[in-house]
Amino acid sequence: MTIVTDTGFAPDDWGHGFITPDQIPANDTRPALAVDLTSDAEAHVLTDHLATIDLIRIDFPSFADGRGFSIARQLRRMGFDGRLRAWGHVIADQFAMARRSGFDEVEIDDDLARRQPENQWLARANWQAHDYQARLRA
Numbered sequence: 001m002t003i004v005t006d007t008g009f010a011p012d013d014w015g016h017g018f019i020t021p022d023q024i025p026a027n028d029t030r031p032a033l034a035v036d037l038t039s040d041a042e043a044h045v046l047t048d049h050l051a052t053i054d055l056i057r058i059d060f061p062s063f064a065d066g067r068g069f070s071i072a073r074q075l076r077r078m079g080f081d082g083r084l085r086a087w088g089h090v091i092a093d094q095f096a097m098a099r100r101s102g103f104d105e106v107e108i109d110d111d112l113a114r115r116q117p118e119n120q121w122l123a124r125a126n127w128q129a130h131d132y133q134a135r136l137r138a
Contacts, residue, residue: 002113003085004095004106006125009118012107018057021045039067043074050080057107060088069101076102092120 003010016032024035024046034055035046046053056075058068072084086098087107098106108116 002108002110004108004118004121005104006099008122008125009113014055016054018055021049024049024053037071039065039071041071043071043078046075046080047078050075050078050082053080053082055083055085056080057085057087058103060086060090063089063091063094065089066097069097072098072102092116092124095121095124 001012003012014034016034018034018036020036021041024033032054033052034057035049035053037043037046037056037058039059039061041058046056058071060068068086072086075084083105084103085105085107086103090098090106090108091112095106106121
């Protein structure tokens with residue numbers, strides 16, 4: 001797997017594993033906590049735990065399924081300031097939208113990284129300039 005950020009491709013540096021929202025313990029003493037959310041999850045299930053979660057990974061089962069963008073935006077509005085990762089079927093064309101929605105990074109498999117190399121993702125890394133208003137001004 002490959003992690004995509006505004007600076008390009010990198011290996012995954014998260015080594016603590018992931019749990020689902022129903023597995024979050026009441027009194028977690030682990031050094032780091034990461035939660036997996038499905039694309040049909042409700043952001044509010046994490047309301048009471050946002051301060052203790054270090055990373056939230058939101059699944060994109062299809063590149064045509066944009067519910068993860070809405071979940072990310074809701075989590076940021078709720079005050080989550082940890083790492084937010086999109087994973088699954090996110091393509092380079094969606095990177096700017098992912099960043100605008102609040103994602104810090106995207107996790108892609110090695111096959112997608114070969115089909116859409118780093119330069120395609122970096123072309124969208126200046127995500128603040130990739131919107132329709134910027135194109136109209138040009």
